[in-house]
Amino acid sequence: MIRKLSVAGLAAALTLGLTTPSLAIPAWADRPGTPGAPGVGDPLFPDLGNGGYDVRHYDLAFDYTPGTHDFTAKVTILATATQDLSAFNLDTDGHVIDAVTVNGAPATWALAPGRTGQELTVTPARTLRNHVPFTVEIAYHGNGKAQRLGLTGWNFGADGGFAAAVQASRADTFMPVNDHPSDKATWTFRITAPEGYVATANGEPTGRDGTTWTFRAKEPMASELLGLAVVKGVYRAGTGPHGLPLRHVIPAGQEDRYGPIADLTGDQIAWAERRFGRYPFSTYGIHVYDGYRNALENQTLSLFGTNWFNRTDGTTKYTTTMIHELVHQWFGDSVTPATWQDAWLNEGPAVYYAAVWGEEQGWDELADKMKVVYDKLDAVRAKDGPPGRPKGLGGYNIYDGGALVLYALRQEAGAAAFDRIMRTWVQRNKDGNASTEDFVAHAVKITHRADLDGFLRAWLYGEKNPPMPGHPDWSAA
Ligand SMILES: [Zn+2]
Incomplete structure (x- = not known):
């Protein structure tokens, strides 16, 4: 650690025989x-x-x-x-x-x-x-x-x-x-x-002094995941895998409606942990609010508009959105993109694993979904940029396109190697930042397959879809 010399320090330097002031006062002191x-x-x-x-x-x-x-x-x-x-x-x-x-x-x-x-x-x-x-x-x-x-x-x-x-x-x-x-x-x-x-924020509630609520997010968090709120809501406690404390915030007076939905998260975390390893933070929960019309992966407290849960078909397909935001806790929150151009590393896994979840529930076949994306993506690549080099945020290229890159990687590397790539990715980059280039290098390293470098680059940066391994009949519409 560099500190400015004090007067006493200067006197000591002079005593030591450093008699020339230009030597005794280093250049940086007045820089x-x-x-x-x-x-x-x-x-x-x-x-x-x-x-x-x-x-x-x-x-x-x-x-x-x-x-x-x-x-x-x-x-x-x-x-x-x-x-x-x-x-x-x-x-x-x-x-x-x-x-x-x-x-x-x-x-x-x-x-x-x-x-x-x-x-x-x-x-x-x-x-x-x-x-x-x-x-x-x-x-x-x-x-x-x-x-x-x-x-x-x-x-x-x-x-x-x-x-x-x-x-x-x-x-x-x-x-x-x-x-x-x-x-x-x-x-x-x-x-x-x-x-x-009630007040909410990221991290663990650490107390309440009168009308002031305190919270501590002890794991590093990017500012884009800020989960501040003041609402007429109620806290609902729960417990996830291995005793993980859960706290949800749901609209006051609507506990009967949203409480059972919030209570699904414990099993959802267990489902995700089987794929990615241990949940990366000290708490999780969902915040359901009528003032918001979307869903967002705020760190440790995903935010959902009430509209997500008002399905007219009577199904629980809203759980795919819950899985999407939960997967982000690993991909995006714990492992944060180095720049916004790397955002497919957030959205690709969130969309991909939500589709895996949906297939397991018997709703849509993953391959059918990915074929639809494959058909659309060529035109999107040309217009909005490829998944790894988007011209903006929020597009089909980084969401569904990002998921298609992961599907292609799984087709090429095999299920076991793919699972290993994804699990070690979140473990090795926990609480940090990582880029698209880091992901390519990681996939090569984990699989010992140098050819995955060119394979992934074509999918991430190419102007056209490469051929899909295992599906020779797929071609862009
Ligand atoms: Zn997302």
Whole structure:
């Protein structure tokens, strides 16, 4: 660790015979440092995240008023400089910044528009030295419905509350944050909500002091998986495999309807553990909310709109969506993509294993589903990019296309080798980040088959579908 020489240190150096001041005061002592980059250079979101530091821990205190959606908040960020840093950025959007300190001393700051939100530039009173930890504290306030430069991550329910769904880039509508999946950190949440509401966040509930609820996410988490909510809901406890504590949040007064659905998750986790090994976090659960119309794999607490469960066909086919978000806890949450261009590593396994689940329930044959994808994918590759090099997020190429890449790999490598590739992938990259290139190298290493390199590259990056092993009759429509 490098520290500036104190006056006493300088005196000691002089006593030791270092009489020439230019030698006694090293060049770095007065080096001014340089500003951190305003983005990490993600291929799809160049402004997301920031350079020059690595966040270790977020502590978010969030005091929210339902109905009006006003909030006052303070985030304390423990980070380590990765260069001599004269200034650094955080991603934010639509907040009023009240005060910023760095290492307890007031810092100057400025807001400027970025490509997906705003860039908050913080200039500390003193240059932050490379490798040295520092603390940033930002007091801010705002309103959930405030005008923003980009999309919002706020989803409002009929109960006057909200749930956060921020993937890929909207954690910054809740807090100043280093909003790129490559910078994972542990988290503490202190959420204040009035009587009659419950607060949720990622990780384990660690207590309640009056109307303030605390949570601790002790495994590293990317900001895109933020699971903040204040709702009129009830907690429902459960137990998963090997005693894993489960906690679900379901709409108040609707326990009869959603409680039994939430209770399916224990067996679903056991099903997933048979494929991927042990569940990677210290708790899991689902949050069912009418203010959201989709499903999202927030870490340890997947969020589902109530609409998912209102099927008119009387089946439990909604469990495929529950499996999809659960599989993400391994693929996407525990093992997080290095950049958003690697997002097929999240969605491919989630879609693929949900289809495997569906086949086991007797709903759809996996091969039939994959044939449909094969027929469609050629045109999608040309328009939106191949699965491993998409032009944007959320497309068929990374979802169904990603699943088709995995199906092709299983056809080529065989079931046993494929299972080994997937299981060791999540074990070896647990709590980390990994890229498409890492996956290709991993498949080669696990199978000792160098030819899988070219095989996977053709599927991931090709402009056309390669032939599908085992299905010589398949051809793109
Ligand atoms: Zn997904």
